[in-house]
Amino acid sequence: MTVTRGWERGRAVAHPPPGIGDNGGVSLYRDEGVVLRTRKLGEADRIVTLLTRRTGLVRAVGKGVRRTKSRFGARLEPFTHVDLQLYTGRTLDVITQADTLHAYGTPIVADYARYTAGTAMLETAEKIVIVEKDPALRQFLLLIGGLRTLGGNEHDPRLVLDAYLLRSLAVAGYAPALDECARCGSHGIQRSFAVHAGGAVCSVCRPAGSASPAPDTLRLMVALLRGDWAGADASEERHRTECSGLVAAYLQWHLENGIRSLRLVERS
Amino acid sequence: MYEGAVQNLIDELGRLPGVGPKSAQRIAFHLLSAETADVKRLVNALVEVKERVRFCAICGNVAEETECRICRDPRRDAAVICVVEESKDVVAIERTREFRGRYHVLGGAISPIEGVGPDDLRIKELMTRLSDGQITELILATDPNLEGEATATYLARLVKPMGLKVTRLASGLPVGGDLEYADEVTLGRAFEGRRSLEF
Numbered sequence: 001m002t003v004t005r006g007w008e009r010g011r012a013v014a015h016p017p018p019g020i021g022d023n024g025g026v027s028l029y030r031d032e033g034v035v036l037r038t039r040k041l042g043e044a045d046r047i048v049t050l051l052t053r054r055t056g057l058v059r060a061v062g063k064g065v066r067r068t069k070s071r072f073g074a075r076l077e078p079f080t081h082v083d084l085q086l087y088t089g090r091t092l093d094v095i096t097q098a099d100t101l102h103a104y105g106t107p108i109v110a111d112y113a114r115y116t117a118g119t120a121m122l123e124t125a126e127k128i129v130i131v132e133k134d135p136a137l138r139q140f141l142l143l144i145g146g147l148r149t150l151g152g153n154e155h156d157p158r159l160v161l162d163a164y165l166l167r168s169l170a171v172a173g174y175a176p177a178l179d180e181c182a183r184c185g186s187h188g189i190q191r192s193f194a195v196h197a198g199g200a201v202c203s204v205c206r207p208a209g210s211a212s213p214a215p216d217t218l219r220l221m222v223a224l225l226r227g228d229w230a231g232a233d234a235s236e237e238r239h240r241t242e243c244s245g246l247v248a249a250y251l252q253w254h255l256e257n258g259i260r261s262l263r264l265v266e267r268s
Numbered sequence: 269m270y271e272g273a274v275q276n277l278i279d280e281l282g283r284l285p286g287v288g289p290k291s292a293q294r295i296a297f298h299l300l301s302a303e304t305a306d307v308k309r310l311v312n313a314l315v316e317v318k319e320r321v322r323f324c325a326i327c328g329n330v331a332e333e334t335e336c337r338i339c340r341d342p343r344r345d346a347a348v349i350c351v352v353e354e355s356k357d358v359v360a361i362e363r364t365r366e367f368r369g370r371y372h373v374l375g376g377a378i379s380p381i382e383g384v385g386p387d388d389l390r391i392k393e394l395m396t397r398l399s400d401g402q403i404t405e406l407i408l409a410t411d412p413n414l415e416g417e418a419t420a421t422y423l424a425r426l427v428k429p430m431g432l433k434v435t436r437l438a439s440g441l442p443v444g445g446d447l448e449y450a451d452e453v454t455l456g457r458a459f460e461g462r463r464s465l466e467f
């Protein structure tokens with residue numbers, strides 16, 4: 001009688017003989033994503049934060065990225081939309097391959113105003129999708145759309161940024177009330193805007209400390225949230241400035257951490 | 269945990285960049301077994317670097333006097349300034365022996381996400397240097413990454429009204445590399461900056 005040892009028995013049942021190309025327990029996965037931020041790690045590596053299509057926010061190590069002979073080269077720079085292969089590491093995943101799908105960085109970095117607006121978009125994306133590896137497809141698509149518009153240079157970079165911030169907040173569940181009162185729900189463009197009340201407020205519900213923006217500023221915010229670019233492009237400079245201020249205040253109120261890049265966004 | 273002095277040394281060494289607890293322990297025991305004269309030399313070097321080294325009043329490079337060696341050298345071309353991010357970059361460019369002008373060290377690159385804006389860099393000092401009319405060319409040698417490019421774009425726009433010649437270091441294929449492994453952005457840049465071979 002032959003005695004089968006426990007581990008042999010278990011192995012025969014749980015793991016059939018591997019086929020050709022079967023890499024068994026190595027957890028490799030493929031995804032596409034936008035590089036949000038990079039940080040130096042050790043001698044020549046980088047920690048790359050990405051917003052991916054299927055996995056959500058991922059922090060991964062790009063090994064040897066900073067060397068001039070790196071296989072990744074400029075592919076793992078912020079604003080780049082890349083096709084990636086990664087394997088799951090103990091704390092951080094490791095990038096094994098990267099291919100550029102779109103290099104949004106090239107047109108964005110050529111203009112300083114676009115660059116500062118773009119970095120604010122990337123930082124917001126990172127802060128609004130807080131949980132790692134929790135799929136956030138709508139945020140991903142919104143960011144891709146935002147970067148494409150910004151790089152296309154069709155609209156004022158500030159408008160693109162504010163449109164992105166408003167929509168990103170809306171996707172995250174923090175859409176401001178703009179053409180109704182945030183408290184009583186009465187329709188129409190209101191006179192006041194209270195960040196802590198959740199958007200525009202009517203003269204009856206108006207809490208102390210509310211801002212009183214021009215009606216055209218609120219109309220501009222509605223246009224940006226809905227994607228009415230013809231209306232947004234026709235807006236006046238002072239309304240754009242006021243709109244940026246309100247959007248920034250509203251964003252900072254809802255995110256736990258402030259967005260550092262917003263301070264440096266160029267307001268020409 | 270070791271006793272007093274040894275643990276102290278391990279803790280202090282462990283605060284250095286790239287030195288983990290095990291490396292700190294290894295270095296500490298190496299020092300413990302080294303000759304007293306060798307250790308004293310190391311101590312002197314550490315103290316001296318803090319006492320003598322400062323930043324050049326003109327370019328911001330590390331120096332042992334108010335001005336660095338390059339700024340004091342009359343043989344260097346005073347009409348050309350090469351802008352770099354860090355002192356380490358000055359050394360890298362000096363190794364090429366291609367550049368005979370002077371430098372300006374910014375102390376970093378514009379990175380809004382890290383909270384570093386134009387006011388945090390030595391840009392004001394650069395503008396003061398440029399305004400004396402002696403300088404004819406500005407070479408932007410910031411890193412060829414996103415932050416470096418953005419800093420170069422910002423500086424180019426700032427300097428434009430002064431009517432200086434502003435150039436940017438070329439980007440392209442590394443010498444000794446393979447074309448097939450080059451990424452699209454770098455290869456694109458190499459095409460953009462291609463030069464004619466005329467004999």
